[in-house]
Amino acid sequence: MTRRTGLIMLAAVGLAVAGCATSGRHPANARMKTCGGPLVQAHRGGRFEYDDNALGGFEKCLAQGVKGFELDVRFTRDHVLVVMHDADVARTTDGRGVVETMDFADIRKLRLKKSSEQVPTLSEVLAAMSGRNDVFVEIEMKARPDSFYTEGVLEDYCRKLDETAKGLMKPGTYAFTCFSAKVLAAMRRVDHDAPLCYIVGKPLEDAHIATALELGCCGVSPRVRTTKEMVEKAHAAGLAVCLWMCQDKATWDDCAAKGVDRVTSDHPIRLTGEIRAPSAP
Numbered sequence: 001m002t003r004r005t006g007l008i009m010l011a012a013v014g015l016a017v018a019g020c021a022t023s024g025r026h027p028a029n030a031r032m033k034t035c036g037g038p039l040v041q042a043h044r045g046g047r048f049e050y051d052d053n054a055l056g057g058f059e060k061c062l063a064q065g066v067k068g069f070e071l072d073v074r075f076t077r078d079h080v081l082v083v084m085h086d087a088d089v090a091r092t093t094d095g096r097g098v099v100e101t102m103d104f105a106d107i108r109k110l111r112l113k114k115s116s117e118q119v120p121t122l123s124e125v126l127a128a129m130s131g132r133n134d135v136f137v138e139i140e141m142k143a144r145p146d147s148f149y150t151e152g153v154l155e156d157y158c159r160k161l162d163e164t165a166k167g168l169m170k171p172g173t174y175a176f177t178c179f180s181a182k183v184l185a186a187m188r189r190v191d192h193d194a195p196l197c198y199i200v201g202k203p204l205e206d207a208h209i210a211t212a213l214e215l216g217c218c219g220v221s222p223r224v225r226t227t228k229e230m231v232e233k234a235h236a237a238g239l240a241v242c243l244w245m246c247q248d249k250a251t252w253d254d255c256a257a258k259g260v261d262r263v264t265s266d267h268p269i270r271l272t273g274e275i276r277a278p279s280a281p
Contacts (some may be wrong), residue, residue: 002114007040027195028172029136030240030261031069033268034087037256039136041068042268043245044085045125047104049269052092053083062135064269069129070138070177073122075149075157080104081122081164085142090168101149122161126168133170136262137222138197138242141178141187154183177221184215196220197221197242204230209237212268222263228258235259249274 032039045057060121072085081246087098093110101208107119128252130134143157175195178184198212204222212220219240236240246252246263265271
């Protein structure tokens with residue numbers, strides 16, 4: 001750790017811990033368990049077991065007892081929140097085009113390649129979990145400040161996202177996540193108490209913890225190779241830790257040994273079944 005990073009962390013810890021104590025900012029279910037270990041979250045609704053961000057995938061996971069979820073949200077050109085990971089629809093649907101350049105009516109004509117379902121809205125997916133006290137959902141913000149997501153559009157995106165989640169989900173059952181510090185800061189401006197989590201595309205480092213604290217986050221989501229030492233540092237700073245990707249029980253066991261709070265998996269139903277299966281004598 002550099003001296004500068006250390007000073008940032010020390011200065012931010014007090015602010016972040018105080019912020020996490022604020023009503024609504026620290027999700028109560030962020031440290032839910034799967035069989036006493038890290039909560040298993042269905043990445044894009046279990047994209048290798050059903051389809052990528054399909055409503056049916058989220059519903060299937062719920063029916064099989066999966067309690068954790070991760071999904072991605074974009075704005076259509078006419079400002080409708082749809083659940084889609086890629087900007088370009090070509091990989092996952094039978095159409096072509098960029099979500100942000102298409103009206104919702106055009107998006108609705110598309111069919112997901114595996115399930116033939118329509119691209120769902122955020123409201124449709126969250127409605128499947130609405131009113132439940134026993135779930136946790138990471139709502140990943142795929143907006144990026146650019147020619148489309150101008151300051152005004154980004155503010156509208158965050159406001160609608162916040163209102164939709166508050167309208168359908170119980171307090172403590174969700175958090176807004178993103179790789180972009182600018183997008184997380186925009187959500188913080190829209191809602192001072194919004195639960196935020198900072199996603200990192202590599203194993204956790206001190207600088208990532210410092211950034212999360214500066215943003216008022218209550219969680220970090222780095223890659224699965226994150227060390228136990230870094231998990232403990234994040235916990236000491238008041239941050240919950242979710243590691244991605246966890247595809248098998250051996251990795252889940254390793255994450256449990258590190259004290260991780262949640263893991264994200266493309267095989268959530270299979271992984272949950274393996275965790276619940278009794279050990280061989």
